[in-house]
Amino acid sequence: MAGRSVSHPLFARFFTRCAPAAERLGGSAHREELIEGLEGRVIEVGAGSGLNFAHYPSTVTEVVAVEPEPYLRARATDAARQAPVPLRVVEGTAESLPVEADAFDAAVASLVLCSVANQATALAELSRVLRPGGELRFYEHILAEEPSLARLQRRVDLFWPYFGASCHTSRDTLRAIEQAGFSVSSCRRFTFRPCLLFAPVSPHMIGRATRP
Numbered sequence: 001m002a003g004r005s006v007s008h009p010l011f012a013r014f015f016t017r018c019a020p021a022a023e024r025l026g027g028s029a030h031r032e033e034l035i036e037g038l039e040g041r042v043i044e045v046g047a048g049s050g051l052n053f054a055h056y057p058s059t060v061t062e063v064v065a066v067e068p069e070p071y072l073r074a075r076a077t078d079a080a081r082q083a084p085v086p087l088r089v090v091e092g093t094a095e096s097l098p099v100e101a102d103a104f105d106a107a108v109a110s111l112v113l114c115s116v117a118n119q120a121t122a123l124a125e126l127s128r129v130l131r132p133g134g135e136l137r138f139y140e141h142i143l144a145e146e147p148s149l150a151r152l153q154r155r156v157d158l159f160w161p162y163f164g165a166s167c168h169t170s171r172d173t174l175r176a177i178e179q180a181g182f183s184v185s186s187c188r189r190f191t192f193r194p195c196l197l198f199a200p201v202s203p204h205m206i207g208r209a210t211r212p
């Protein structure tokens with residue numbers, strides 16, 4: 001396997017069980033917005049159980065979905081069989097993508113840059129595998145603009161990653177994307193809180209950025 005191993009058996013089962021409710025409450029619409037209009041070859045990093053797969057339009061010719069966690073990768077492999085476009089699930093991490101450079105028209109990162117071990121390395125990898133002018137589509141929960149919630153997120157991050165499979169609530173992911181050299185063409189911020197427990201991860205963004 002490329003990169004370090006990622007195994008979160010309890011989180012993986014919790015996520016798979018709880019995700020359908022979050023999808024009904026708005027997650028599915030967010031994924032539609034994330035993926036709308038994509039074309040050509042696409043790489044998706046940290047694909048989880050494959051919740052984005054059903055949303056790929058027929059203009060996408062192939063998706064390579066990278067997922068390091070074994071239980072989630074098995075769920076994603078099941079979901080790939082029902083996908084509307086050719087889709088291959090492979091083992092790997094965002095920090096060390098098992099694919100060649102300049103090979104993809106677009107990359108998709110949803111609810112994953114909060115969890116990767118090294119955001120800068122993961123974003124550098126995404127830049128490496130996209131062709132020049134290729135597009136990064138992102139859907140992430142992020143650091144709050146509101147100072148009191150941002151303070152709460154920083155406190156919560158003292159323990160949240162231990163229960164949430166390395167998920168951090170207070171990452172400034174938009175800034176990280178810009179610092180990685182991407183040019184952000186759109187970014188919509190919004191609040192999404194499918195249940196009270198998720199208050200620290202309620203600030204979200206969906207956007208598009210281009211590799212120069």
Ligand SMILES: C[S@@+](CC[C@H](N)C(=O)[O-])C[C@H]1O[C@@H](n2cnc3c(N)ncnc32)[C@H](O)[C@@H]1O
Pocket residue numbers: 006015045046047048049050051052066067068069072092093094095109110111112115116117166
């Ligand atoms: C909250 S889940 C989101 C899954 C999926 N992207 C979605 O939108 O439903 C976080 C995902 O990030 C994956 N992940 C964690 N560390 C990773 C890494 N270093 N590289 C790639 N994926 C990683 C986890 O295995 C998990 O599938």
